[in-house]
Amino acid sequence: MADVLRGLNLLESLKASIDNNKLSDVKDAVEDLLISRINLAVVGDRGAEKATFINSLRGLSSGDEGACLAECPDAPEEVAGYPNPKHPDFRLWDLPPVPSTSPFGPEAYMDRVKFPRYNAVFMTFSQTPQHNSVEVFLEARSQQREGVYFVLFASAKDTKKSLEAKRKVILEILTSEGVAQPKVYLVRASTLEKLDFPGLLEDLSTDLPEIRANALLLALPTLTSTLVTQKKEAFKALVWAAASLSGGVSAIPVPLVASMIDCSVAVRILTKAQISLCLDNESVERLARRRGTEASRLKALRTCVLSCEVTKGEVKRRLAAAEKDLPTVSSRLVEMAMPRHARYASRSFTAMLAALNGAIDEMASDAEKMVTAALGEEK
Incomplete structure (x- = not known):
């Protein structure tokens, strides 16, 4: 797995790997983004707010199949896992509250709940954090x-x-407990697009390794138009990487490497995009239930064929059309700039990039229309 080049723009990171002829890093990054492997943990008292928070992160309502229940069936001291129905490798973990006993050793609690395996941990509370939670x-x-x-x-x-009054009190408590420059995020569990959750996502994207941050982005529900835009840009970076691999583009071109466009990879990317942008029927119906609107009204906003269903036939058609429409000038530049054995690879790269980027733009436009309509209906 490629937790590569943290701190750089994803596309620039992938380009750097290509320039350094590290195709294995790019391949691992493509797989990581397609799989969205990430683990988030939520610490705190079990109840309605914590359950709603976990469900909202998965795009679910309390009545949906597989939803986290306010009364967790697991023992209070046990860890409960909740996979995402659309992204099985994005898993949320409901951790038991930190014990209030004294004396307390934070290491013992962290070992028991397997703290190191989580990419990020949310320590939640409704009033003020207890001393032992701060110790953890x-x-x-x-x-x-x-x-x-x-x-x-x-x-x-x-x-x-x-x-804001609560936040001020909590910040004072955390400072007195020894937390340097503490931050407290105000979150409304049922409507994550409000209050501080968007800011929390920004900080997450900075703190997580780059591939993990993008994996999280792709697995989250489309809460806002801003998230739709961020997902679109992440998919375009993924498209660039996949096109590079399929086209055999590298700093030192190698003969006969991936000389033909891999249509199956294109199908995987666009299927992932459809699910990530919550365009599939099941996701649209869940969004409608959560926002109190009619699913049929949201579905009618989908104008791209791929938003409704990703088929191999449609993907092949778009790839063929992009290959046919490559400008003559571009072809001449390729012939002048590239060794003979790499010319077709470069044309494949360009065609795949154009076809998939165009599809991503259309699908993101549909997603933005649906999010805007759903938020408007809620208001």
Whole structure:
């Protein structure tokens, strides 16, 4: 797996790997993004708000199959796992609350819940964090783990003023407990697009290794138009990497390497895009239930054929059309710039890039229309 080149733009990271002829890194990155392998953990008292938060991260409502229940059937001290129905390698873990006993050793709790296996941990509470929870946070930071965050759940009764007052009190408590420059994210579990959750995602994207951050982005539901745009850009980076592999483009072209476009990879990418952008029928129906609108109205906004169904025939048609429409000038430039054995590979790269980027643009446009309509209906 390729947790490569942290801190750079994903596309620039992939280009750097190509320039250095590290095709194995690019291949691993493509697989990681297609699989979306990531583990998030939620610490805190089990109840309605925590369950709603876990479900919202998975694009589910409380009545959906596989939803996290307010009354967890597992024993209070057990860890419960919740896979994403559309992204099976994106898994959320419901961790038991940190014990309030004294004396307390944070290492023992972290060992019991397998703390190191989580890419990020949300430490949630409805009022103020207890002392032992802060101890766990400090221990995690001492182990150089950045992806641990304090999340304050906002109730229906909370106003903006009351939430800011709570935040101020909690920040003072955390400072007194030894947390340097503490941050507390205000989150409304049922509507993650509001309050501080978008800012939490921004910080996550900075703290996580780049491939993990993009895997998380692709697995999250389409909460806002901004997320749709970010997903689109991530898919375009993925398309560029896949086209590079299928076209055999590298700093040192190699004869007979991937001389033909791999249609199956294109199908995988566009299927992943359809699911990630929540364009498939099941995802649209779930979005409609969560936002209190008619699924048929949202489905009618899909104008791209691939938004409704990704078929090998449609993907082949688009790839063939892109190959046919390659400009003559571009072809001449390829012939002048590339060794003879690499010319067809470069044409394959260009055709795949054009076909898939065009499809991603169309699908993202449909997703943005649906998100805008769903949020408007909710208002």
